[in-house]
Structures are given as C-alpha cells and as structure tokens.
Amino acid sequence: MGARGPGGAGGPTWRNWARTQSATPLRVARPRDLEALVQEVTTATAAGRRLRAVGSGHSFTGAAVTDGVQLHLDALTGVERVAPRPDGNAHVTVGAGTRLADLNAALAARGLAMRNLGDIDRQTVAGAISTGTHGTGARLGGLATQVVGCRVVTAAGDVVEVSPGHDPELFELARLGLGTAGVLAAVTLEVVPAFRLRAREAPMPLAELLTRMDELADANDHFELFWFPHTDRALAKCNNRVADDEADQPLPLLRHLVDDEVLSNGVFAVTNRLAAAYPRAVPLLNAVAGRALAGRTYTAGSADVFVARRRVRFREMEYAVPREHVPDVLRAVDRWLRTTREPVPFPLEVRFAAPDDLWLSTAHGRATGYVAVHQYHRMPHRRYFDAVERIMAEVDGRPHWGKLHSLDHVRLAALYPRLADANRVRARVDPTGTFRNDYVDRVLGPLP
Ligand SMILES: Cc1cc2nc3c(=O)[nH]c(=O)nc-3n(C[C@H](O)[C@H](O)[C@H](O)COP(=O)(O)OP(=O)(O)OC[C@H]3O[C@@H](n4cnc5c(N)ncnc54)[C@H](O)[C@@H]3O)c2cc1C
Known part of the structure; x- marks a missing residue:
C-alpha cells in the first residue's frame, strides 16, 4: 500500500507501494460521498487544477501521481446492489474505492465470485481496472472485461452511468483508461456463482x-x-x-x-x-x-x-x-x-x-x-x-499500464489501433485536461 503522509494542503508526500513514485499534491481530499466528490471535481476544473483519484498505490508507473488534487475514495466502498441474472451470474455494483480483498469477501458471503483475478487483492476496484490488471487463463480476459457499467464523475461534474448501452465510447474509456474518463464513483461487475x-x-x-x-x-x-x-x-x-x-x-x-x-x-x-x-x-x-x-x-x-x-x-x-x-x-x-x-x-x-x-x-x-x-x-x-x-x-x-516501461504515445499509438479513439473521447469529456498527469501525457499524448 502506498505510504501516505498526513492530509492537508501542500506538504504530505505520497509514495507508491514499490517506492518508484512519489507526489506532493497541492491538496489531499477524502470525499465522504458522491456529492462531495462532485464538488471536488467541479472546483478543481473551475480553478484549472489537475485532479487524480488514487487507489492503493500499487502501480509501479506514475499513473496515480498528481501535483494537483489527490482524491482517496475510502468512503466510496462496499456493495451497493446485487442484480441476479437468468444464467446464474449476477451484476454487482460496488463503490469504486472497494479493495479487491473486501470485494472477494462480500461476494463469497453471497455465494458469488470474480471469474478471474490477479495474484494479489490489495488493489481497489477502480485502480485495478484502470490499468488493465489481469490474472491468467487463455479463455479469460482481465478484470476490466468483467465490468458492465461505471458511474463516472466527468470534469464538468456530471455524474454519468455508462455501459455498453449508454454512451458506449465513454464506457470504453471508463473501464480501462488510466482515470482519464473521470473519477469512477462506482463500478458494476459481472460475477459468477462461487467456485x-x-x-x-x-x-x-x-x-x-x-x-x-x-x-x-x-x-x-x-x-x-x-x-x-x-x-x-x-x-x-x-x-x-x-x-x-x-x-x-x-x-x-x-x-x-x-x-x-x-x-x-x-x-x-x-x-x-x-x-x-x-x-x-x-x-x-x-x-x-x-x-x-x-x-x-x-x-x-x-x-x-x-x-x-x-x-x-x-x-x-x-x-x-x-x-x-x-x-x-x-x-x-x-x-x-x-x-x-x-x-x-x-x-x-x-x-x-x-x-x-x-x-x-x-x-x-x-x-x-x-x-x-x-x-x-x-x-x-x-x-x-x-x-x-x-x-x-x-x-x-x-x-502493462501500471508497470515500469519506457514507451511513449507515438509507439503506443502503433500498438493500439483504438488509441486515437480514446483520445477523441478524452477531448469530449475533459477538454481542459483536469485528469491529465505527466504519465498520461507521455503514454496517451496531448488532447486532440
Ligand atoms: C505486489 C503487486 C502485485 C500485482 N499483481 C498484479 C497482477 O497479478 N496482475 C496485474 O495485472 N497487475 C498486478 N499489479 C499491478 C496493479 O494491479 C495495478 O498497478 C493496479 O492499477 C493497482 O491498483 P491500485 O488500486 O493500487 O491503483 P493505483 O495504482 O493507485 O492507481 C492506478 C490508476 O487508477 C487510477 N484510479 C484509481 N482510482 C480511481 C478512480 N476512483 N477513478 C478513476 N481513476 C482511478 C489512478 O489515477 C491510476 O491512474 C500488481 C502490483 C503489485 C505492487
């Protein structure tokens, strides 16, 4: 887990788990609910400040680093809704700051489980999906492939529920986009019966x-x-x-x-x-x-x-x-x-x-x-x-978006046929770059 200094303005030093990244945010905030989260985002955008949510600091890259406002979503956790599906699976909506360990325990208590997982459970749901965290299985995808919906707070402070049926392009960026779609407040996952x-x-x-x-x-x-x-x-x-x-x-x-x-x-x-x-x-x-x-x-x-x-x-x-x-x-x-x-x-x-x-x-x-x-x-x-x-x-x-590497957006654009589409959506929902940071600038490039 990332070592964090005490909260407050301009001073606390944040470090990631691997001690490869540190940050001294202008402000550290722990919004107590969705309303307070929206307020943080709206204020940051209006002031031209950058803002970034941080999970449990388990990325080795600077994905979570910010010199602006750093948000910790410790209060946006836990299971919000369980919707059983006819095939025995379920759609489970959880607070984006929920740790995988807590998610696994909550699912097990309901006879449910994630289809596949990586090899640790310290990460938050939002942090894990945002960098493409994966486990292993030649017939299975990473954690983001198990996401069927996200509640996103955009740079303008709008709260949007995105899914394959509602703003599918923003859904794409929300379920795996290094936090550039906005701040994830909740994530809906398709889970399976416990096994x-x-x-x-x-x-x-x-x-x-x-x-x-x-x-x-x-x-x-x-x-x-x-x-x-x-x-x-x-x-x-x-x-x-x-x-x-x-x-x-x-x-x-x-x-x-x-x-x-x-x-x-x-x-x-x-x-x-x-x-x-x-x-x-x-x-x-x-x-x-x-x-x-x-x-x-x-x-x-x-x-x-x-x-x-x-x-x-x-x-x-x-x-x-x-x-x-x-x-x-x-x-x-x-x-x-x-x-x-x-x-x-x-x-x-x-x-x-x-x-x-x-x-x-x-x-x-x-x-x-x-x-x-x-x-x-x-x-x-x-x-x-x-x-x-x-x-x-x-x-x-x-x-891996969360692990050390030296590539930049020019090389990555050649490797990802839809990277330009991701940037097009970024430009739509975050035209002034509230959710940028140095790492995002390096790997995704400038906003079109
Ligand atoms: C010991 C260890 C084991 C690991 N094992 C695996 C593994 O098995 N498989 C694998 O693929 N990876 C693995 N990783 C990598 C890890 O899963 C990823 O780096 C993951 O992103 C870390 O999640 P986190 O909660 O710590 O997020 P952070 O590292 O804190 O943040 C990751 C990104 O998510 C963004 N973010 C966080 N919360 C939000 C939010 N609410 N809204 C929008 N954006 C948000 C951040 O801004 C940042 O861009 C491992 C890392 C470590 C240190």
Missing part, C-alpha cells in the same frame, strides 16, 4: 515447459509459470475448476507455511538480501531456490487460490506479447542473462489471456502471453529491464 479450484503446482525443466506451453495454456482454466533466471528450473501452476460434489483436498497448514511463508516471503526475503549483498552469488542462490521448488496439489475457494501474499518489495515490468512468441521471448531473455550474468534473484512470471476488444487492453485483438520481470527493490533494475524491453519490442509487446 472452487484445484491447484496443481509442479516443478519442471524450463525447456520442457517451453515446448508444452501451448498445450498447458489450452488444457487448464488458469495456467502460469515461474522461472528462476540463471537456472533451468521452473514451476508450472495449473488451476482448474472442480465439480461441486468433489471432495476438498485442503493444503496441510505446515505445507502452506513452508511454501507460501518460507519460500515466497520469509526465506525469499533472506535470499534477496543476500543477493543484494553478494550479487555474484545470485546464480547459486537461484539454483538452491529452484531446487527447493516442490509440487503440491490442493483445492480451495477460487479467491484463495488466485491470491498470494507478496511481502518482499520489488520492481516490475510486464509485457503482453502475441501468445505464439512467448517461448522465443523467454529463450532470448535466458540468452541475455547467461551472457551478461546480470544478478536477478526474482523469478520471471508468464500468464495468458484471451483476445478482447477493449480499446486500451493489453490483450486487444490478440491471444496474449504476459511475460513479467521483477527485480528486488534494493538491486538495480534498469539494465535488465532495458534489455528485456528491446526483446519485447521485436514482437510488438504492449507494456
């Missing part, structure tokens, strides 16, 4: 995983892999729905502690500290960590399987590439790491998504593989990330 997943985690040689990647992505509801650089050791994670009458196979507590607490957090933290102190030892440390990877199988509620704890702080860059290029991308990264011996103690992560039609979705129009690289926050990341970015450029990779 359980069987998680199967198996260590595998990287070479085998690369040749079986397509098969595994297609054969599993949710497939992802982790690979330790400087080794040929990887972990395949296959999560699949289980039938309602199938017995639970819970993870023994000790196993849970060993795998999640020790390998991913506690011992992993020690490994990373050692790596920062002795960078040359990284291949050895990774070899030990890679060998410690163990298989396990368990069943649990979907949110419990999707969500992990991430207590070791890191920097991350993630690119969405046409799915067929993933093996070659990984081989190229492997070659670069072996040639340079760049010390990287963090595993790479690979996930999948179905093609979608959201204007600014990283999976727009193509079956997608996501390749994410991480670096411990106390170690330099630039050389590594720059090298990976060059590899991604060769396959028309699109960067």
